[in-house]
Amino acid sequence: MSYQRLSPDERRAQILDVARRMFTELPYSEVSTAAIARETGVQRGLIHYYFGTKRELFLKVVQKLAASAALQVPPVDERLTLPEAVELCVNLFLDTAERNATTWFAALDAEGFGQDPELLRIVNRFRDEAVEHMLTVLRVEPTETLRAVLRTYSGLADAATRQWLQEKTLDREQVHTLLARTLLTMVSEIAPELEGTADPALD
Template sequence: MASPRYRRLGRDERREQILAVARRMFTELPYTEVSTTAIAREAGVQRGLVHYYFGAKRELFLQVVRHLTATLATQLPPLPEGLLLEEMADLCVAHFLDAADANATTWFAAVDAEGFGQDPELMRIVNRTRDLTVEHLLKALRVPGPTDTLRAVLRAYSGLAEVATREWLQHKALNRAQAHTLLASSLLTLVRDIAPAVERS
């Protein structure tokens, strides 16, 4: 006998099920084309349950972005001791590209948020993720006494990383090896040469 389509889940399981459906739909469709009714239908629950757990569509989208940024901002794995700066930059970029390959579609959905507007909370989440990424990068590169200027330079680098990733994964204008070379070489030059020059300006 076939098992019933509906299965009673615990509160946390049901919430995670709805969130997983929302993540997929917000990734595949523009924000304006996703509704809580469609999310509920895909999750096999009543629309009221979506609102019970997450509130309106805006709050659900923000929760999707928070979940994603918690994944993207995870700390880089410890790098082996004794590496040259070039080797550390290379490994950092490789780790970033691995994460981008796994999560970029959802990340771009968050950054673009077509139809969502310039929501202050969304911007805070996205900017917080960029800041955390910079801090993890500084730790991975073992930069002694990083300054606010260096942090600003690396935040600018994060913009380059997002564009390079888009050129690789969305536009197909770059392949992964080319994106890696662009980002690793740029990171090394920024940390070694450009950031000190900016500090002296």
């Protein structure tokens, strides 16, 4: 890429876009700041000036990924039934996973530099925000028990998308069926039972 004169904010955004693409296409260990600099058309020192080390740049990429995924949550639609809201949640998750699979799995595994506390903090905060978004879309009463159930569900969602996008043992339709039916059951049956209350709709 030939050099272009850009403002500092534009240059930072350009570097982040290139880094995100490279971290998405390649394992963390195979990406270098020198390669990112070549792709961006800048000196390697500029990467370090704006972002520091490769680790810090990767953390910024994951942080931006989490923020952009959070923005995909649509306005609440009061007309949706619970099963329809579940379908919407699952489709949003699968769309995001498909666009960002390699980067997200690298973040979950902390691939390349071990269990990094800052990376885990970003991932856990994203999980917490995803749970709150699900509660909003599903229009169910938030309780700590239900939040815990949905956190457990997020682990299943990660494992299922690995089978689809990495292992190739399931296709998207199969993963959708698995996640949608499980989420509906967790919200309508399992969580109420754990709360010690019965769901009148199931009587």
